[in-house]
Amino acid sequence: MTEGHIVLDGVHKSFGAKHVLNGVSLAVPKGHSLVVIGGSGTGKSVMLKCILGILRPDSGSIRVAGDEVVGLRGKARDAYLARFGMLFQGAALFDSLSVWENVAFGLIQGRHMARPKARDIAIEKLRQVGLGPEVGALFPAELSGGMQKRVGLARAIAADPEIIFFDEPTTGLDPIMADVINNLIVDCVKRLGATTISITHDMASARKIADDVAMIHKGQIIWQGPANTIDSSGNAFVDQFIHGRADGPIVMDVLKP
Amino acid sequence: MNILAHIGRASLSLLEEVGRVTLFLKDALVQGLTPKIFLRQILIQMMRIGYFSLPVVGLTAFFTGGALALQIYLGSSRFNAESLVASIVALGITRELGPVLAGLMVAGRVGASIAAELGTMRVTEQIDALVTLATNPFKYLVGPRIIAAVVTLPLLVGIADTIGIMGGYIVGTRSLGFNGYAYIRNTADFLEIDDVTSGLIKAAVFGFIIAVMGCYHGFNSRGGAQGVGRATTNAVVSSAILILAANFALTSLLFAD
Numbered sequence: 001m002t003e004g005h006i007v008l009d010g011v012h013k014s015f016g017a018k019h020v021l022n023g024v025s026l027a028v029p030k031g032h033s034l035v036v037i038g039g040s041g042t043g044k045s046v047m048l049k050c051i052l053g054i055l056r057p058d059s060g061s062i063r064v065a066g067d068e069v070v071g072l073r074g075k076a077r078d079a080y081l082a083r084f085g086m087l088f089q090g091a092a093l094f095d096s097l098s099v100w101e102n103v104a105f106g107l108i109q110g111r112h113m114a115r116p117k118a119r120d121i122a123i124e125k126l127r128q129v130g131l132g133p134e135v136g137a138l139f140p141a142e143l144s145g146g147m148q149k150r151v152g153l154a155r156a157i158a159a160d161p162e163i164i165f166f167d168e169p170t171t172g173l174d175p176i177m178a179d180v181i182n183n184l185i186v187d188c189v190k191r192l193g194a195t196t197i198s199i200t201h202d203m204a205s206a207r208k209i210a211d212d213v214a215m216i217h218k219g220q221i222i223w224q225g226p227a228n229t230i231d232s233s234g235n236a237f238v239d240q241f242i243h244g245r246a247d248g249p250i251v252m253d254v255l256k257p
Numbered sequence: 258m259n260i261l262a263h264i265g266r267a268s269l270s271l272l273e274e275v276g277r278v279t280l281f282l283k284d285a286l287v288q289g290l291t292p293k294i295f296l297r298q299i300l301i302q303m304m305r306i307g308y309f310s311l312p313v314v315g316l317t318a319f320f321t322g323g324a325l326a327l328q329i330y331l332g333s334s335r336f337n338a339e340s341l342v343a344s345i346v347a348l349g350i351t352r353e354l355g356p357v358l359a360g361l362m363v364a365g366r367v368g369a370s371i372a373a374e375l376g377t378m379r380v381t382e383q384i385d386a387l388v389t390l391a392t393n394p395f396k397y398l399v400g401p402r403i404i405a406a407v408v409t410l411p412l413l414v415g416i417a418d419t420i421g422i423m424g425g426y427i428v429g430t431r432s433l434g435f436n437g438y439a440y441i442r443n444t445a446d447f448l449e450i451d452d453v454t455s456g457l458i459k460a461a462v463f464g465f466i467i468a469v470m471g472c473y474h475g476f477n478s479r480g481g482a483q484g485v486g487r488a489t490t491n492a493v494v495s496s497a498i499l500i501l502a503a504n505f506a507l508t509s510l511l512f513a514d
Binding site: 053 | 391
């Protein structure tokens with residue numbers, strides 16, 4: 001059996017007494033798009049940060065293309081991170097740099113590409129997300145939320161990464177712009193043939209971009225399956241989540257009025 | 258019992274903070290000040306930290322030099338030692354007031370802005386975004402700020418010394434009736450090169466303190482606007498106190514013999 005491109009095995013992470021990840025195990029085959037769904041505070045973002053090495057798991061194994069990546073340092077870590085692209089929830093554009101410099105950042109700083117060449121690539125990536133070359137000269141603060149997300153997407157794909165993470169790509173956008181972003185994600189991923197993990201609680205977005213869906217609850221993956229089987233999962237947690245019901249096995253910490 | 262618990266908690270949290278700063282310092286030195294060096298970032302920071310602090314530091318030095326001349330004249334005229342004004346102004350400015358006041362003014366101006374900028378980058382995930390673009394935040398953000406502050410603070414203090422002595426000269430010749438030639442003569446004869454260099458060494462240390470505390474508090478800010486505000490305050494207060502403490506230590510060290 002071939003191992004997945006990204007494999008998590010029993011990953012634990014605690015902050016003090018708070019156990020955020022309680023043994024997450026997960027496998028994403030090469031070129032697949034996995035969407036991780038789950039409520040706020042269930043450990044979705046922490047999981048991505050563990051894979052990226054921004055946070056170090058307390059125990060467990062994370063393998064990418066067969067290589068153990070927990071605890072990488074120095075040059076090996078830089079080389080590892082160069083294979084990633086990530087679209088952040090708030091786009092996380094560098095506000096001191098112009099739009100094209102943002103998109104070209106990984107090329108110029110990470111790969112030492114000459115500025116004029118990196119600029120051409122940045123303009124081309126902006127075109128791929130539906131933004132004209134004139135946008136390149138603007139600063140992030142001058143853009144709307146939807147445009148910032150698209151610039152963030154252009155930056156994530158600029159270095160043609162083999163793995164892309166999307167952290168709540170549609171949160172805070174109107175439904176039409178959300179669908180535009182979803183289409184762009186599907187297009188870009190198809191063009192690059194990248195393996196992707198997205199985290200979201202927007203089911204419309206999940207249905208559109210997922211090959212597989214995994215649900216995380218209390219720091220564990222409680223269900224994983226192909227996207228088209230999500231409506232017949234037979235899992236009460238998944239059913240409650242995808243239909244957005246307040247009553248069910250998932251109990252929110254909300255005091256009843 | 259309660260009092261002991263309070264003292265214990267306070268001491269523990271102080272030690273914890275010292276430990277965290279030490280670990281940050283280690284990363285700042287080992288990762289931030291080793292290749293690769295971001296020359297462009299260093300130059301940008303030198304402009305911000307050094308050049309744009311010139312007006313504030315210059316005005317501070319000018320008025321301090323003037324006030325110092327007045328005070329010393331009042332004091333020394335009580336035992337007919339007015340001729341000491343020029344030399345004491347020069348010594349006071351170069352050894353003590355130039356570096357300390359410039360350090361405190363820059364701590365307020367630059368320490369605050371470093372903490373606010375990095376703090377905002379932290380809470381908007383821009384620092385995480387740097388990592389995903391294969392750029393070490395310690396090399397890209399912390400290192401250039403430390404280098405720029407350590408290089409430009411002595412330059413600023415050199416200029417502050419000159420302007421401060423000039424402030425004393427203007428007050429001395431215009432309102433205290435000194436002969437201009439004699440005043441300069443007195444300054445030049447009494448001032449030794451060690452007086453100036455000891456002040457410049459202090460300035461470099463103060464620059465280091467300002468940059469490290471600004472970066473530390475910015476990097477560790479949490480929780481949105483309020484967290485960034487708290488980081489800014491802490492950066493200014495902690496660097497001001499450390500500057501005054503370091504000044505005392507350096508003075509006893511540099512003038513020990």
